[in-house]
Amino acid sequence: MQVTETLNEGLKREYAITVTADELDAKVAEKLKEAQPGVEMKGFRKGKVPMALLRKQFGQRLMGESMQEAIDGALSKHLEDSGDRPAAQPQMKMTNEDWKEGDDVNVEVSYEKLPDIEDVDFASVSLERMVVKADDDSIKEALDNLAESPQAMTYEAKKGAAKDGDQVVLDFVGKVDGEAFEGGTAEDYPLVLGSNSFIPGFEDGLLKVKAGDEKDVEVTFPEDYQAENLAGKKAVFTCTIKEVKAAKAPEIDDELAKKFGADDLEALKTQIKERLEAEYTGASRAVAKRALLDVLDSKVSFDLPKSLVEAEAGQIAHQLWHEENPDVEGHDHPEITPTDEHNKLAERRVKLGLLLADIGQKADVKVTDQEMTQAVMNQARQYPGQERQFFDFVQQNAQFRQQLQAPLFEDKVVDHIFEQAAVTDKEVSKEDLQTAVEKLEEE
Structure with a gap:
């Protein structure tokens, strides 16, 4: 078996793989020999069917299997030896389409490899994290809203x-x-x-x-x-x-607190304070995460697989088109061509996605079964009365599980970077944080 490189340009790779007729024949003979002891055929005892008859009966089918296994094996060995990680499923094409039994098999394999990414010195990353405390006015506002809610009214x-x-x-x-x-x-x-x-x-x-x-x-x-x-x-x-x-509206007192499961008004105020500060922390994290991604985007540079960028740009353009045309639910619409803006955003997403994946792999970041289970349960709450059907769907759909896992993995990688970066906490007002969040939503 021979593997010859025919293209090495940027991240693009092409190889010619040749599987000789003798190699194929030997592989078919090996498969027939393995199967022979269990084969029964009229006129012969079990396991005593002549090899020539087995080849005539099953050789054609086993030839196809042997061909595919040989090519897959050659590609796997090449990837193992080279260390290449294809960005997408490698494309394979048989170049001698007039192949007949007794001929060598010639296959062209092409793919884009994932880039090699240099390590980032996270200690050199400086970030500011906004901290907001729940003040008395915010707690009073929340209490007023509770008092005016249908549950309290x-x-x-x-x-x-x-x-x-x-x-x-x-x-x-x-x-x-x-x-x-x-x-x-x-x-x-x-x-x-x-x-x-x-x-x-x-x-x-x-x-x-x-x-x-x-x-x-x-x-x-x-x-x-x-x-x-x-x-x-x-x-x-x-x-x-x-x-x-x-x-x-009821009086804001202990009786109101009990309607919302608290022992008294002071306990309710404490719950509200904790809830508000948890919301502020979540918003602050989103702002800090965007700042981190901006820093990483500026610090790191590497070639991007063109196929991934094109696919991402197409997906962005398609999603935005549907947001602008909400009446069109299916895909029966004109062809959507990504703009320069779509392509630029796609490049950033692919770049940061590959970078975070590389960082997570090197740091051995894992999403635990418990974290996945919690994510599935959170999603299931959106389908009251249909939780069992949703769990079955998740169990049977690997792609959907991957969609659930991806943001969990990304957040764990971001936390890993935060732990090593120079992060400074800065106390700000609720309004300052809200302005920062609104700016995120505009971008």
């Missing part, structure tokens, strides 16, 4: 018409084509107008009603409504208004 009977934020207590019967439907009837139902807990249009139809009123509210079920027999259908709800109640 109380309602008292009022005179006059219902307005947004009021609670309407009503009986209703829903009908489609004059027939009442299952789940469309209730008595003494307390509905807060503006809560968006009913079909679009229903709550708006109850604005300005008064206690004792009867009103028909006409709505149309959404096309994607979960009950297929109602999806897209027009319905009429006959409503009898029992009471109209005005919202009343």
Whole structure:
């Protein structure tokens, strides 16, 4: 077997692999010999079928297997010897397409190798990390918001018409084509107008009603409504208004705290402070991470695999096109050509992705099974009632598992760099942090 380099240009590599006819024949004979003891054929005892007959019966199929194994083996040995890591699956093409049994096999193999990346001196990386403390004003604002939330709000009977934020207590019967439907009837139902807990249009139809009123509210079920027999259908709800109640915010005291699971008001304030500072820490980390990536982008330079950049640019252009054209859900649209801006962003993403992967590999960074399980459970919460189906999907979909693992790995690599970099904490205001976060979102 012979491997000859035919192209060495930048990261591009091409090789001509030749598997001789004698090598193939020997491999086929080896496979037949291995299989012979278990072969049964009419007229022969088990394991006693002549080799010539076995070759006639199975040789053609085993020739193809042997050919593929030989080529794959040659490529694997070459990659092991050279240390090359292909950026994508190597392309293989048989160059003697008129091949017949007894001929050598000639194959052309091409790929782009991943670049060699120099180590980064993380101690030379200087970063500033924003620190925000939850002050009394922020805690008071959070308490006020809790007191005005539906969970805390109380309602008292009022005179006059219902307005947004009021609670309407009503009986209703829903009908489609004059027939009442299952789940469309209730008595003494307390509905807060503006809560968006009913079909679009229903709550708006109850604005300005008064206690004792009867009103028909006409709505149309959404096309994607979960009950297929109602999806897209027009319905009429006959409503009898029992009471109209005005919202009343509770006092901010121990009783309010207990509604939110705290022992008393001081305990609730402590919980709020911890939650706010956890949010600030998360936002600060995102700002510091972007600053770190900017520093790494400027410090490190290496050749990028063109195939990876082109694929990333295409994906960016495609995603942005769909964001600008939300009505187009499928892929039946004109060809999307990446712009210079898309290509520039793709180069940065590929460069930083390869760099972080290289750093993580050298530092032996691993995502643990426990961390993956937690990530899967967090995702599953987005599908209430369908958690089991989601777990099965994740188990069967390696690509999706990789999508979940990638950001976990990246964050662990970033933490690894933070531990070695010169990071200085700087206390700032909540507004300063918010401005920094908004700047991130604009970029």
